[in-house]
Amino acid sequence: MSYISMKQLLEAGVHFGHETKRWNPKFKRFIFAERNGIFIIDLQKTLKQIDRSFDYIKDLSERGGVILFVGTKKQAQEIVELEARRTGMPFVTSRWLGGMLTNFxxxxxxxxxxxxxxxxxxxxxxxxxxxxxxxxxxxxxxxxxxxxxGIRKMTRLPDAIFVVDPTKEVIAVQEANKLGIPVIALADTDSDPDVIDYIVPGNDDAIRSIQLITHRIGDLVVEARGGGEDVSDTRVEADNAEIGAAELGEEGDTTQLTSSQGRS
Known part of the structure; x- marks a missing residue:
């Protein structure tokens, strides 16, 4: 029995990809068809990847592993923080600062x-x-x-990271790849599957899609660990001001992530 049903995926719109003019050819193996200028993701393949990815998450959680939740795009922030807090996992939802992993x-x-x-x-x-x-x-x-x-009680590097939209979170993915930290990702048709260890091919823009996948991951962690404990601190809402390296005293790379586009 799958962790998520085909009906749930369809109802959440997980199958809707990006416009055909904005895609990564490497993602082709997860695409079912094109409809009205939009790629349709093959949900049969999504289900297979969910089973593989969620098996890994369940096993890692049962062994006490730490998963860093990452989702800085607007529609992912609240969902990612909520599930991270529920599971007792660290999270990044405001902006990924270069060096968060490589200059820990x-x-x-x-x-x-x-x-x-x-x-x-x-x-x-x-x-x-x-x-x-x-x-x-x-x-x-x-x-x-x-x-x-969100990472203040993360005393060591995480055992894995879960990201919503690996194209948006390119620096986080690059840092994890460099350190050999497994990457779990909800990845849309503009993503490069080759840099993701455990991919969930699906709509990474729609709130319902993000919520379905992230909440189910949260369930797995809670079930495996017997409940969560908050490992962060009170969130302060981000404003539009950019905080440079000098303000935060960072010695590592603080290159800002490029923004991904939403559905057209």
């Missing part, structure tokens, strides 16, 4: 700084500082919460 030691210094600021504010010692300094430290704390709050 430096990233941990940012997390240490966040913990230091939390202690300063929660103990009330912040009130001993001048007003201007309090404002500056508060802004620094907010930025750190936004970008590393």
């Amino acid at each position: 030691r430096t990233m941990r210094t940012r997390i240490d700084r966040l913990n230091e600021l939390d202690d300063l504010f929660e103990s009330g010692r912040i009130n001993d500082r001048p007003k201007a300094e309090r404002i500056a430290l508060g802004a620094e704390r907010e930025r750190l919460l936004r970008f590393v709050g």
